[in-house]
Amino acid sequence: MPIPDTLADAACRVLNTPNPACKIALSHRVADAWRTGAISEVGTALPPDRPARPEKPELKFPRDMPRRRGAGSLPNRIALLHAVAHIELNAIDLAWDLIARFAAPDMPRAFFDDWVNVADQEAAHHALVAARLHDLGAAYGDLPAHDGLWLSAQKTAHDLLARLAVVPLVLEARGLDVTPDMIEKLKRQDDTASVAVLQTIYDEEIGHVAVGQRWFEWECTRRNIDPVVTYRDMVDRYYGSELKEPFNRAARDAAGMIPAFYEAP
Numbered sequence: 001m002p003i004p005d006t007l008a009d010a011a012c013r014v015l016n017t018p019n020p021a022c023k024i025a026l027s028h029r030v031a032d033a034w035r036t037g038a039i040s041e042v043g044t045a046l047p048p049d050r051p052a053r054p055e056k057p058e059l060k061f062p063r064d065m066p067r068r069r070g071a072g073s074l075p076n077r078i079a080l081l082h083a084v085a086h087i088e089l090n091a092i093d094l095a096w097d098l099i100a101r102f103a104a105p106d107m108p109r110a111f112f113d114d115w116v117n118v119a120d121q122e123a124a125h126h127a128l129v130a131a132r133l134h135d136l137g138a139a140y141g142d143l144p145a146h147d148g149l150w151l152s153a154q155k156t157a158h159d160l161l162a163r164l165a166v167v168p169l170v171l172e173a174r175g176l177d178v179t180p181d182m183i184e185k186l187k188r189q190d191d192t193a194s195v196a197v198l199q200t201i202y203d204e205e206i207g208h209v210a211v212g213q214r215w216f217e218w219e220c221t222r223r224n225i226d227p228v229v230t231y232r233d234m235v236d237r238y239y240g241s242e243l244k245e246p247f248n249r250a251a252r253d254a255a256g257m258i259p260a261f262y263e264a265p
């Protein structure tokens with residue numbers, strides 16, 4: 001199938017693709033087309049309220065999810081990797097949704113370059129975890145998953161600053177806080193293949209938080225508002241709960257996150 005002419009339309013095509021392998025392949029194709037100039041126009045498009053997804057996994061409310069305990073057995077390791085696979089599939093759609101939803105003629109090209117790179121990497125992340133699940137005799141879709149990430153996307157669909165505050169700068173930053181502990185648990189199980197997958201994801205996620213921080217500050221400058229006050233306000237309004245400590249200060253620093261954003265005043 002030929003690829004759409006504009007980046008916004010191409011992003012919508014990815015969002016409307018239910019099969020994860022097809023979503024990944026199309027993400028890589030669109031990213032290549034953007035980088036080579038085969039797609040040169042950003043355009044505008046209305047993304048779907050919800051992305052197309054496979055029939056499985058069954059989606060539950062976060063509060064209805066079974067509790068996970070560590071990584072101390074094969075079923076627990078599979079559950080952990082399955083949860084990561086689900087986050088990464090959401091992350092693909094979140095990146096394309098941000099591109100389509102906030103595509104506007106006055107946004108700089110560098111904005112789209114950054115988010116296309118993020119989308120491309122999220123697609124690679126899901127593929128890595130799905131392949132690891134396969135090696136362990138499981139598959140994405142075997143277990144239920146929660147829909148919390150898309151609920152956050154819907155709550156922040158009206159405002160770029162709300163979206164950047166909650167998705168990269170709360171949720172992905174939280175990923176930086178919790179991933180080292182997951183890696184340690186997998187090391188204790190001598191699961192070096194899963195460790196390598198999570199380490200790759202962790203290293204690249206620092207870059208995603210950095211992209212979120214860069215464009216959050218850029219947009220605050222453009223609107224002539226204070227980034228710290230605005231971040232805290234957006235988190236109160238659209239995330240709705242306290243930020244959870246402990247924070248991974250080293251990783252957040254590496255991403256350029258300002259401590260005054262998240263540390264108690």
Ligand SMILES: [Fe+2]
Pocket residue numbers: 088091121122125201205
């Ligand atoms: Fe990711």
Ligand SMILES: [Fe+2]
Pocket residue numbers: 091122172205208
């Ligand atoms: Fe990410």
